[in-house]
Amino acid sequence: MSSSIEQKVHAGVLNDYFSVDCVIFGFDFSQLNVLLVDRVMTDELTGKELFNDLTLTGNHIYDDEDLDAAASRVLFDLTGLQNIYLEQFKTFGAPDRINRENDRAWLAANGRDPDKRIVTVGYYSLLATDKVTLEWKGRNVRWTPVAEVTDLAFDHMAILQEALVALRKNLLREPIGFELLPEKFTLSQLQRLYEVILGVALDKRNFRKKVARMKYLVPLEEKQMGVAHKPARLYVFDRDLYEKNRKELLDFAI
Amino acid sequence: MSSSIEQKVHAGVLNDYFSVDCVIFGFDFSQLNVLLVDRVMTDELTGKELFNDLTLTGNHIYDDEDLDAAASRVLFDLTGLQNIYLEQFKTFGAPDRINRENDRAWLAANGRDPDKRIVTVGYYSLLATDKVTLEWKGRNVRWTPVAEVTDLAFDHMAILQEALVALRKNLLREPIGFELLPEKFTLSQLQRLYEVILGVALDKRNFRKKVARMKYLVPLEEKQMGVAHKPARLYVFDRDLYEKNRKELLDFAI
DNA sequence: CCAGCTTAGTGTTACTTTTACACTTAATAA
DNA sequence: TTATTAAGTGTAAAAGTAACACTAAGCTGG
Known part of the structure; x- marks a missing residue:
């Protein structure tokens, strides 16, 4: 894990090909939650809301950034948390993993080529919800009970499911x-x-x-x-x- | 896993950023082996051998190729084997994972930029050595007992070790x-x-x-x-x- | 102050699994 | 026919698993 300074200041160039997606599980004694980000897209002209859905906490990585460090940085950016252990569990790279209309529109609106493939490395972490302050840089991030998540943007539903399997396997083997x-x-x-x-x-x-x-x-x-x-x-x-x-x-x- | 036709004929463009590395374990009742590729580099002018070392079976992937399919294709290219289950175990993406002189020289000689980072997705498979024909397209590929592997090109030694851990964990849980x-x-x-x-x-x-x-x-x-x-x-x-x-x-x- | 509420804490039995350990059997080879 | 080689077998002690119901201790509210 990189130091806090490296996490906060990064001089490199974002790489269009790679991203990390962090599945941040939050435990609160009553249920297992996952940290999700609101993704709202509005029509620039009419101001009408085109869609409003949820994604995992992910982002592209810098060209000179280690994968683990990128996962830590993304987590920091979204939650302000540092020194949290993130476990890499699987990499997702189907060429058509971004193919839904909303996702393509979102990428285009954010200056990315929706036809360019993105390989994403999945990490998960497990936190106590009450240790996380979600009032951080005004990000629209919130806990949702895992049991209530029915749909996510991109292939994030599949990533979440695989993360849960990995988390459970790991919990069975390690304290x-x-x-x-x-x-x-x-x-x-x-x-x-x-x-x-x-x-x-x-x-x-x-x-x-x-x-x-x-x-x-x-x-x-x-x-x-x-x-x-x-x-x-x-x-x-x-x-x-x-x-x-x-x-x-x-x-x-x- | 893709069909044999997809494996053999691929129309896309190799992507410089991504590779797969396959750790092919071979079991022969006396020991556990791993499939390694000879990497020989000779000075173009003098014909003198500059180095001669070993790598895992890996390669870049095509831009429109699924990760799993790429692993299968690489395995096919090197061994002629098809319909072999490959298990993704970890992705390696340290920005400096290619930093040794031999490795940089090798990449340069093969028309690649040694300063460009390569993220590689690790797969392993487990075969019976006697089911594999190594006379295939004249590739210089051979079984080496895992216990005798002391050094490999790039960060392949670390990849091999992680693969072995993953293989053992998996063997303990699944038949x-x-x-x-x-x-x-x-x-x-x-x-x-x-x-x-x-x-x-x-x-x-x-x-x-x-x-x-x-x-x-x-x-x-x-x-x-x-x-x-x-x-x-x-x-x-x-x-x-x-x-x-x-x-x-x-x-x-x- | 005591009755009621809430969660903590405890033991036994039957069954299954683990561990450690050494001799006999059945085939071929010489 | 004997030697060699690997196959195949049983037991006892210890540890672990599974199912199951009541008492204890503190606080609360009347």
Whole structure:
């Protein structure tokens, strides 16, 4: 990931062939959301709204810019967030991936050749919605529950779906969820996280037995305060312990 | 994957910005190999050999060509193979990924601008070495044991390593190995496959117990013939049974 | 202050999977 | 007929999975 200065000031030339699209998932304990950008096009003469739809947060990359850095920059431009890990999950390059009328009109209106192919590298990230300030440079960006997204511009619906598959696969293998929780969290919060992202219900007792085997989930002598029910014990994720005890997953399905 | 005609005849223009690199793994029951191309450069005047190294099988893609189709075409051009499944695993786009002297000289000698960045989409495939004929259009392509590859042109060493990680991850989740075996195979062959690709030793009895649980591995009333030891029972992989009984992997590591 | 609300927290049993480990069997070759 | 080679087999202990229902602790409102 590039430094903040590189992210903010970029001297290169935007490259017409490459873009990155970032699928920014936002977790909020009740559902999984995705960051979408309003795309409104109005007729220049009449002022009439031609269409108003949604896209993922993507953009072209600079000619001398690393792919990962470009993804970070785009995320920064849209949200002001920095030092967020973005995972590259797939590259989309069908020659006809931009073929709908709205998309072609949009590109033309923005000074791009709608017939020029664009290969886009997909990244995803997973954030806690409440850590993101969406009042940023007046961009028209907002969280939408993933379950409610039915259509997006370009091939972004397909990109979103692939990102969700990649996110879930990754969550099943790596403890990527702790970034989303407060430093001290309860087991119910952790369980909720898995349920929301994986879209399943988990048994509380079995979940806790599993947690008990993970030595890097350290119980504290500290409880929630100010909740209107029995306060839960707080836990922390010990990254060092995790790294040391991480064993190769060699459990294979033939 | 495109049809064979599309693979052979392509009318478009090669795009200078994009390439695909195919990491073709070859399994031969004794080791895991990778298909590499000799890259020899000689001084035009003196005829002296300037360098002689190895690259992955990659090439630029056509402007109107799908990424997956481009990977298939490159594989076809180099090996004559068709209808081989190629899995996209990662895209490499560091602006300085081509910076070594040999690589720059090579590009210049081949009429390309060494300062122009090239983003390459990585694909891998897994074949049985004995199914591949390397006498194809006189290309200088050959199998090299993965364990013996120490250096490659461009950033191909890094691409190879990432491909191997992706291959192993995939083999642990999906039964991708059966393409490499004869239609009827023995359990020892299957075990050997896993050992060679994953680079581990597996216990014979435990392996067989695991196989016994996989209902889509169907034992036949048929044995090996002509071997100088106790003949092994033959098995087939029943893809239909696999597809029907495939269950969601929801076994997560918190 | 106590009754009610809400979420935290806990244990057992049956079953399945994993791990570690060594000898017998069946074919060909010499 | 014997040697060589790889195939094939069982068990016990430990760990993990799955299903399942009640009590505990704090706050709230009357």
